[in-house]
Amino acid sequence: MVAIKDPWFTVQAIDETTFAISEYGHWEKVHSYLLIGEEQAALIDTGLGIDSIKRITDQLTNLPIIVLTTHVHWDHIGGHGEFEKLYVHKDEEDWLINGIQKLPIEQIRKDVSRDITIATPATFQVETYRPFQGSPTGLLNDGDEINIGNRILTIYHTPGHSPGHVSILDTKNGYLFTGDLLYDETPIYAFFPTTNPTDLVESLEKISKVPHVTKIYGAHNTIGLHADILKEVQDAVRVLRENDLVRFGTGVHTFKGFSIQF
Template sequence: MLKDDWFTVRQIDENTYAISELGHWEKVHSFLLLGETKAALIDTGLGIDCMKRITDQLTALPIDVITTHVHSDHIGSHGEYTRIFVHKDEESWLVNGIVGLSLEQIRANTVRDITIPIPKTFNPDTYKPYTGKPTGLLKDGDVVDLGNRKLIIYHTPGHSPGHICIYDELKSYLFTGDLLYDETPIYAFYPTTNPVDLVNSLEKITTIPNVNMIYGSHNTLGIKPDILEEVKKAVIYLRENDLLKFGTGIHPFKGFSVQF
């Protein structure tokens, strides 16, 4: 498998790769999905190093970047690609900048707790999250066709207004972005988040049929779909106990936790 000083590349199957930044505290994963006519890159990481250097080694297909949401750790290498897609509710964030976090906060989050050498090409003092006009806008129910491989878009707001999950019909993978992952809390505690929407979105993904594996954007690579049964229980618990509001804290469940 491809070796790199910054990125860890792991092959999920013959046409699917995880491109991870495991030396950073956020342990961010981006995903490259190859089809017959084009490829999809789900997010582009932190922007500390050049992701196109990696994708160029993995495929010669044209690449559509599908943005799960416009936070700085998911759009870092967007500027290296020509075709970028985002949910319509976050078009303005991509064009004008991320709402709710100062550049100083973003820079501090980007450079803290890094356990491997930072590329010499990266300057934390001048780092700015990508801004630019997307190629196209996504909405709930859209299908991205890679030729022999169709990706279904689910609008799943809460962590951010235009957050999406992507279901790969061919492989039955569900890419959940920052809606569902393990180890560290899923969060909706910033003013730009919405606890009610987040729980509604968690409930929504439990209704997607035939999920074989879940790939969140942080921490463990690949979570078994049994976790969706725990998500169903969590949704009921959070609603019944009137916890869907800012300031109620961290709520642990089997396999994941949520913070409001």
């Protein structure tokens, strides 16, 4: 098993071919995930872009890497420019190329630079920081299957937090990578103008029915939630609908293991 010590990233081995690459020095506590197949590797998101995530992936594999984007928010596409093959859901192709409209760079720079608890690299200058913009290699659609060599990754379109958000199932191991659709400790967000509460709840219901899930790996906070949380998700969906809470402005709703803010 590879052991990596790095001044910015923390690397956790989930198994011999699956790694979480985390940025704990930033308030987002964002995770990217490297999945290694027999023919190529898939990097799910590329983090904040404060430091070079490719420095880490180069130590973990010599295989060609494809980047699978859960969604086009700045904290998940920061290292996209370091890789050649980038994939995104078709509903966020425009965001990847042109950026998110009405999200000023000043706000992004404020968010990326606040509440940092460890030293950032000399190459990081908040005054010049910009989220990645560029054309994807290809587009993802609901139901797509990507074979990285004896390891098939299934794409689930799970909008709500963003229009083109996807979750990714590693069918070999039962790992479900949920991006910003499901994680613990801090609220799942669906209160921005670019979010959709109804879509988010439908997406939660969708992933709660994905078969053979063993672990859930969200993009923030705890790495590896037990699959039992999917039963809690089903209960939450029912409660939210029965009480007419699936709409903007109803606030934070707390359930066993996670919370949602509309």
